[in-house]
Structures are given as structure tokens and as C-alpha cells.
Amino acid sequence: MKESTLKVDTQANKVRQTLLVGDHGRIVSFKKIRIWLMTLISIVVLCLLVIIGMSYNFYLNRNELSNLKTQISALEKSTSALKKERDLHMADLVIAKAKLSPASARSADNSSAGVSGTMAQGPSAGKKDGNNGQKIKAGGTSRPAPVAKKPAVVVKKSDAAAPESPVVEEKVDVQKFSITHDSTGNRVRINYIVRNMSTGGHVLSGRTMLVLSDPSTRKDKWLSMPGVPLVDGKPARKLGAIFRIKNFKTMSFASPRLTPPYMFSDCTVYVFSSKGRLLSERSYPVSIDVQPVKPAALPDTKVEQLKGKEPESKTISPPDAGPTDAPQPPVAPESTGEEPQTPTAPIGPDMTTEPKPEPGQTSETAVPGVDEVTETTGAGNPEVPTENL
Numbered sequence: 001m002k003e004s005t006l007k008v009d010t011q012a013n014k015v016r017q018t019l020l021v022g023d024h025g026r027i028v029s030f031k032k033i034r035i036w037l038m039t040l041i042s043i044v045v046l047c048l049l050v051i052i053g054m055s056y057n058f059y060l061n062r063n064e065l066s067n068l069k070t071q072i073s074a075l076e077k078s079t080s081a082l083k084k085e086r087d088l089h090m091a092d093l094v095i096a097k098a099k100l101s102p103a104s105a106r107s108a109d110n111s112s113a114g115v116s117g118t119m120a121q122g123p124s125a126g127k128k129d130g131n132n133g134q135k136i137k138a139g140g141t142s143r144p145a146p147v148a149k150k151p152a153v154v155v156k157k158s159d160a161a162a163p164e165s166p167v168v169e170e171k172v173d174v175q176k177f178s179i180t181h182d183s184t185g186n187r188v189r190i191n192y193i194v195r196n197m198s199t200g201g202h203v204l205s206g207r208t209m210l211v212l213s214d215p216s217t218r219k220d221k222w223l224s225m226p227g228v229p230l231v232d233g234k235p236a237r238k239l240g241a242i243f244r245i246k247n248f249k250t251m252s253f254a255s256p257r258l259t260p261p262y263m264f265s266d267c268t269v270y271v272f273s274s275k276g277r278l279l280s281e282r283s284y285p286v287s288i289d290v291q292p293v294k295p296a297a298l299p300d301t302k303v304e305q306l307k308g309k310e311p312e313s314k315t316i317s318p319p320d321a322g323p324t325d326a327p328q329p330p331v332a333p334e335s336t337g338e339e340p341q342t343p344t345a346p347i348g349p350d351m352t353t354e355p356k357p358e359p360g361q362t363s364e365t366a367v368p369g370v371d372e373v374t375e376t377t378g379a380g381n382p383e384v385p386t387e388n389l
Contacts (some may be wrong), residue, residue: 014354052168054345167331170204171197172271175248179267181288188255188264188288190225194271195248206273208251212264212286225253238276264288 020028165199176194196204209231219233229236243249264286271280 052348070167150170153179165272168198168200168202170273170277172204172206173197174269174280174282177267177269177284177286179286181290186258186260188223188258188381190267191250191255192269193248193250194243194245196245199244199264203244203246204273206271206279207238207240207242208233208271210253210267210269212234212255212267212288214263214265216265219264221262223262225255233322235270238272238278240270240272258290260290260292262290263287303330308310 022028033092049072105131144280173195175193175195178190182189190210194208196202198204209228210225211233212225213219213221213233219230222230222233224235224242226239228239240252241251243251264284265288267286268283270278273279
């Protein structure tokens, strides 16, 4: 549908119309287009005015809300200040009552005693003495003067003593100290219990550390756990492992791998409060002495083998102790670095043989004419001591 505007100009009446022409020749005309435009513009303007009014109202409400919040916060502060002032006045009132109660009690006692004395005197209390003209009471006792009441004491805020919280003395105790030394790993492990000895169930927090020392060694060789710098053998700063206990807590420390030599004879345990005040310092005797391991000495034969020499062998024959046909003990052959083979010899009528003894062992062989012959076999160095030849 196409839109076209047809202008009809006449002298009598000028009319402007808007025509909508469709694809099939259908024509739709709009009359009174000015009315429609004015109506549309009026609606738009009205909407804009409504939006502006609502925006202005929102702005006013927001400012009022912020002012109310400010007032509420100020009132809350003033309320808390008034509550504190009320508490101070109540404390002042209690103190004033405590100060005035003994004086008021004494004045009440004195007034009651005076009234009872006056009632006991009777009508003869008004006699006069002729010499001095003074009145003498029959009871012989004078009436006490009335005690002037003291004005109420007003205590200022500065003089009012605020309620003080009870001061708790922090106390600790170190118990069940134990130390173990791992010689294979060159480490020291220490365990102990820090027990809270404060009264009233006070929760105690602080730090603890220990120092392993020995008077015979330099102070820079002393060990602190955990690692805290030492000044003159004591911790430079109040540092260490943190704890927070109500009853007790087990503290465990392990040293790094130590390099021999090292020696410790004392272990001092320090416990500090959270503010750095020393609560406990206790020393325990220990015994740790580790020296560097010396290499084991090698036998002479192994030293000669390492040098490329063959160990010397000595052959010792027993002296003549009988006829020439007597059996002689076997002679050890020269050492070639291998285990020598000892020949067997008949030792009895059953022609049995005796095995060669191991190195370091002794064997006894009966020789005619010799009481006792003992042969000690070693590594290439046999010796044959003889007795009672």
C-alpha cells in the first residue's frame, strides 16, 4: 500500500488529505489529520510531564530518607551517651549512699537516746541552783546537743570510680620434659607440656622456645628451637612457637640435621606472654656429646694388598723332639692371596683326617716327644708356640 498526498486547491476551501493506496487500487483516506496529530502530541507531552513530576518526587523522597538516616544515627549516639551517663549517676548514687549511711545511723541513735533521757527526768527536771542560777536536772546527766545533719555529698563524674575488671595474674608451668637424640640422623627431638596455672579459667596465649647450650662451647654454637637469634645466650626477641591454651598444650620441637662435633649439657625452656613478658624460664640437664667418626684401621695384610704387595709369610717348624720317623706338622705354603690348602695327615689308627682350622682358631696335634704344640693360623703369618719341650 502506497501513501500519497493529494492537494486540492480551491479558492473557497483549501483541504489537505492523506491517502493510502493499496497494491490493488484500494484507497484509504484520512480526514481531520490535524486532530490526530494534536492528540498524539498532547499524549506525549503529558507523559513527559508525568515522568518529570515522578522524578522530582523521587529526588525529594531520597533527600528526606538520607536526612532521616542521619537523624537516626545521631539519636543512637545520644542514646548510648545517655545510657553511659545514667550508669555513672547510678554509681555516684550508690557511693553517696554508702558514705551517708554511717552518719545517719549515728544521728538516729543519738536522737533516740536523748528522747529517752528526757522522758525519764519527770517534772523535777527544772530546779535551779541558788549560787549560779543554772538549771540542774534531776537525773544528773545533761541532754546531748542535737547533731547537725551533714549535707549530701555530690560526687562528680571524675571522682566516681568506674567498676574495674579483676586483674588476672598469668602463670604457666612446664611439665613432662623429654628429649631424644637420633644418633643415626643427628637430630634432637624435644617434647614438653605448657600448663595454664592462671585462676578463673583465663585463656592464656603467648610464645615458647628453647635453647640447647653447653658452657664449654662457644655461644654461637648453641642451638635454639625454633630458630631465634640469641644475644649473650638468650633470645634477642620474644618469639617462638605460638600457643593459646585454657588448660594445657603439648609442644614438640625437632632440630635440623646437625653436623658433628656438637655437645649439649643444658636445655632452657622460655615461655613468654602475648605482650612479651617472661612467664617461665626453666633449665633441664641433658647429655648429648657427638664427635666425628674416625675411619676404622685396616689390617696389615689389606694395607699391603692395597699397596700392591703380597703379605710376607713365615714358616715355623717345631724343634726335633723324637725319632726321625715321627710325623711332622704340616708346613703352611707361601701366601698367594688365596686361602692355602692344608694337606691332611693320619691322626689315628682309623686313618681319619682332621679339617684345617679356621683363621683365628687353634688346633692341637700330638707329636711324639712333645707335650703340647699349639699352632695359630692367621692370614699368611702362622706362629707355632711350643711349651714343655
